[in-house]
Amino acid sequence: NLPVPQIPKCLQIRTVTKRLLSYAEAKRFSTYRHAGHACVWAPQEGSSSFGELRAAVMMHLRFDGTFGFPGGLVKSGEDIVDGLNREMNEEIGWSLSEHPITWADYYSTQVEHSKHLILHFFIKEITLNQFITLERKCPTVPEYGNEVFGTVRVPLYTMQNMYSGLPAFLNNRFVGTAKQQLLLAMYHVKIMTEAEINDVIYRSNNLKL
Numbered sequence: 001n002l003p004v005p006q007i008p009k010c011l012q013i014r015t016v017t018k019r020l021l022s023y024a025e026a027k028r029f030s031t032y033r034h035a036g037h038a039c040v041w042a043p044q045e046g047s048s049s050f051g052e053l054r055a056a057v058m059m060h061l062r063f064d065g066t067f068g069f070p071g072g073l074v075k076s077g078e079d080i081v082d083g084l085n086r087e088m089n090e091e092i093g094w095s096l097s098e099h100p101i102t103w104a105d106y107y108s109t110q111v112e113h114s115k116h117l118i119l120h121f122f123i124k125e126i127t128l129n130q131f132i133t134l135e136r137k138c139p140t141v142p143e144y145g146n147e148v149f150g151t152v153r154v155p156l157y158t159m160q161n162m163y164s165g166l167p168a169f170l171n172n173r174f175v176g177t178a179k180q181q182l183l184l185a186m187y188h189v190k191i192m193t194e195a196e197i198n199d200v201i202y203r204s205n206n207l208k209l
């Protein structure tokens with residue numbers, strides 16, 4: 001009942017990608033710890049001065065200097081979605097009562113053998129007002145200044161020079177497979193087409209600033 005999502009071809013061959021496993025397949029690594037992370041996003045109409053907005057997508061700057069998604073390690077005995085909601089509360093002030101993450105928001109599972117981790121990725125749509133409320137909570141959360149150094153919105157447009165915007169953002173450092181997860185999420189919720197993702201990866205890899 002948790003199918004492995006279809007990956008667009010450009011994400012299979014063009015970036016450092018990790019295979020998506022079924023939840024059942026990942027369970028075979030019974031000594032590995034589980035972690036859950038989520039892409040929280042809200043549809044957004046209109047344009048900024050720099051391009052078409054499409055959506056507000058939340059990532060954050062981590063303590064280690066990389067960009068990633070909110071979430072974290074599930075404690076032993078803790079349910080995966082409970083652990084994810086708890087970590088999201090610690091890291092971004094996520095409200096469990098207003099919009100809890102559930103298995104309906106599950107997207108994919110990947111295994112990080114070097115760290116003995118099974119990583120579950122969720123995609124959660126909220127409203128733009130809920131998104132803005134979360135952003136404002138960011139500096140008040142317990143993990144701000146510790147695990148989390150600030151929430152960012154991902155610029156989803158490509159500017160006329162063909163590299164500023166998303167291609168440039170993708171040249172930041174990302175934790176684990178977070179860059180792949182970002183593009184997969186945008187593909188899954190139909191914010192970007194396969195052709196657009198292909199272009200963005202090409203422009204990102206051929207960046208001249």
Ligand code: GTP
Nearest residue numbers: 035037068069071072073087115119175176177178
């Ligand atoms: P502690 O409470 O300090 O243990 O941190 P945490 O529970 O918040 O764990 P963290 O979010 O750092 O996630 C655990 C591990 O998952 C990390 O060491 C990374 O290897 C990996 N990880 C973290 N964020 C992401 C992400 O956005 N995407 C992917 N693919 N992996 C991630």
Ligand code: MN
Nearest residue numbers: 048049050051
């Ligand atoms: Mn200015």
Ligand code: MN
Nearest residue numbers: 071072087147
């Ligand atoms: Mn954490």
Ligand code: MN
Nearest residue numbers: 070071072087
């Ligand atoms: Mn975390």
Ligand code: MN
Nearest residue numbers: 072073074087
């Ligand atoms: Mn933790």
Ligand code: MN
Nearest residue numbers: 072090143147
């Ligand atoms: Mn912690």
